[in-house]
Amino acid sequence: MSAGSRSSAGGTASPTLETVAAAAGVSRATVSRVVNGGAKVSPEVRAAVEAAIADLGYSPNRAARSLVTRRTGSVALVVSEPEARVFSDPMLAGITRAIGQALAETDLQLVLMMVPADSGRRRLTRYLLGGHVDGVMLMSLHGDDPLVKELSLASLPVVLMGRPMSPLPIPHVDSDSVDGARQATHHLQALGRTKIATIAGPSDMCAGVDRLLGYRQALDGPGIVARGDFSMASGEAAMTELLAREPDVDGVFAASDLMAAGALRALRAGGRRVPDDVALVGYDDLDVAELTEPPLTTVHQPLSAMARAMVASLLRQIAGDRAPESVVLPNALVVRSSA
The missing domain is CATH 3.40.50.2300 (Response regulator)
Structure with missing residues (x-):
């Protein structure tokens, strides 16, 4: 066994930088540069080293590598x-x-x-x-x-x-949450809805702030606002509040699909048909948007x-x-x- 080898539990020598270097016909330092992403290696030499690594099944020691690269991986x-x-x-x-x-x-x-x-x-x-x-x-x-x-x-x-x-x-x-909320609200307006409310997200999160801003820009006014925390339960509670406060609301933009799904529950419990009585738009285009009854119109985020x-x-x-x-x-x- 060479000085650069060490034995595995089964007695077979595990490949090291030295054995890879010998197989590729290059120095240990060159193998190290290839393994650690060094730039000063010709394409031919890099290919030879990579072939030897694949042939021998060499796997770099992550801890040792991090000492060289100062990276953790x-x-x-x-x-x-x-x-x-x-x-x-x-x-x-x-x-x-x-x-x-x-x-x-x-x-x-x-x-x-x-x-x-x-x-x-x-x-x-x-x-x-x-x-x-x-x-x-x-x-x-x-x-x-x-x-x-x-x-x-x-x-x-x-x-x-x-x-x-x-x-x-x-x-x-x-x-672009501002524009997404504008699109949602304009869609409700295009359907002829005249009393459009929103279930806004938290005021300490940029998504909540921006989606409320886009809704208000589309209405050119403060609108009718209830708040949730993006969860289904908060959407149900906010919709229940809106129905008590504004019983003739005919359109709702919910700032998340989960809140929209909760709003659907409250609308159903309140005897409102969707979309006949109240048109509803969500946000995110999560899987839940296709599973609700009826399926949700929503704003797709490119996750x-x-x-x-x-x-x-x-x-x-x-x-x-x-x-x-x-x-x-x-x-x-x-x-x-x-x-």
């Missing part, structure tokens, strides 16, 4: 919601899945983290800033989250899902494109490039039977 997705909400909300689950699929095309591992109670926030911040991840994606932010400000002052690559409530020198990826843009932004920053510009993608109205 992991990125964090931090969701500012309780664990129960993260796994029950199809919107959060959908974007998490889309980010995982986008990262599957890279060598990076995804670490999913939920923001804990105040007592655990400091521990989370220490972990993120302690060299355990190469970059951070932040999602479902509420208000001016202090975590965002702390990360913005560090050298760690960061990208946000959704614009921050206050301007920060951090790129974000978003869809896969948003996830890919987030990953691309983070990869550019990890590679040492200047932080890219923020990305705002268009939405599109999907017409179904509810409006």
